[in-house]
Amino acid sequence: MARNSRQQLITYEELDSATDLTGPEQAAWQAAREATADAYAPYSGFHVGAALLLADGSIFRGTNQENAAYPSGLCAERTALFGLAAGQPAHGPIVGMAVAARPSGGDFGPAFPCGACRQVMLEYESRQGQPIPLLLPGRDGTILRFQSLAALMPFSFSADDLRSE
Ligand code: THU
Numbered sequence: 001m002a003r004n005s006r007q008q009l010i011t012y013e014e015l016d017s018a019t020d021l022t023g024p025e026q027a028a029w030q031a032a033r034e035a036t037a038d039a040y041a042p043y044s045g046f047h048v049g050a051a052l053l054l055a056d057g058s059i060f061r062g063t064n065q066e067n068a069a070y071p072s073g074l075c076a077e078r079t080a081l082f083g084l085a086a087g088q089p090a091h092g093p094i095v096g097m098a099v100a101a102r103p104s105g106g107d108f109g110p111a112f113p114c115g116a117c118r119q120v121m122l123e124y125e126s127r128q129g130q131p132i133p134l135l136l137p138g139r140d141g142t143i144l145r146f147q148s149l150a151a152l153m154p155f156s157f158s159a160d161d162l163r164s165e
Contacts, residue, residue: 008154015143021135025096028053029135029143031061032100033108039063039076045104048076048111052084053096060084060091076101077117081124093128097121097149098135110139118153125149126158 015021018029028051035049043066050062062080066073074082077099084091101111113121113136125132131148138144146152 010151010154011147012151013145014138015145018143021143024053024057025098025133025135025145027057028059028096028098029100031059032098032135035061035063035076036100036102036108040065041104042066043068043070043073046101047104048099048101050076050080050100051098052080052094053098055092055095060088075114075117077113078120081120085124093130094124094132095130096133096135100137108137111137113152115153118149119156121149122153122156123158 018026021029031051032049035051036047037049038061039047039049041047041064044064046064048064052060052062054060060080060083062076062078062083064073064076065079077097080097084094099111099113100108102108121132121134125148131150134146134149134152136144136146150156
């Protein structure tokens with residue numbers, strides 16, 4: 001018999017449009033959408049942009065980068081985080097993140113980070129010791145706002161789990 005039955009809640013806000021965002025959020029949202037134009041997605045035709053908002057208001061962008069050897073490619077969320085960490089190691093805290101996606105020749109649609117990206121996103125959040133609010137385009141044209149990346153991935157694996165006692 002199960003000892004307990006538990007539930008986990010994910011809290012997020014659903015916004016009707018970008019006009020409901022704060023100024024800096026709008027900048028990140030717009031940057032993620034613009035970044036989709038620079039995706040290298042000749043194989044999937046799915047163009048993804050990610051934007052990282054820094055404390056000084058600057059924005060670092062990522063796009064998905066595909067490869068003829070398919071698994072060698074990388075998602076926009078990870079090119080953004082890895083690119084920032086590699087190219088600007090002294091960057092301050094990331095205070096926001098936004099993602100956008102559209103198929104070739106199509107309209108912007110939903111963009112939900114894959115499991116591998118969530119794992120990476122979480123580690124960067126815990127590494128900086130400060131939550132990273134996230135904006136994702138929902139399935140029905142809404143904008144989903146999460147106060148922390150951790151909301152996306154309960155029961156995640158972390159460095160703590162490497163230390164077995
Ligand atoms: N992709 C991303 O860049 N981010 C996501 O959140 C979902 C998927 C990319 C990977 C691949 O280049 C293409 O979209 C199709 O999966």
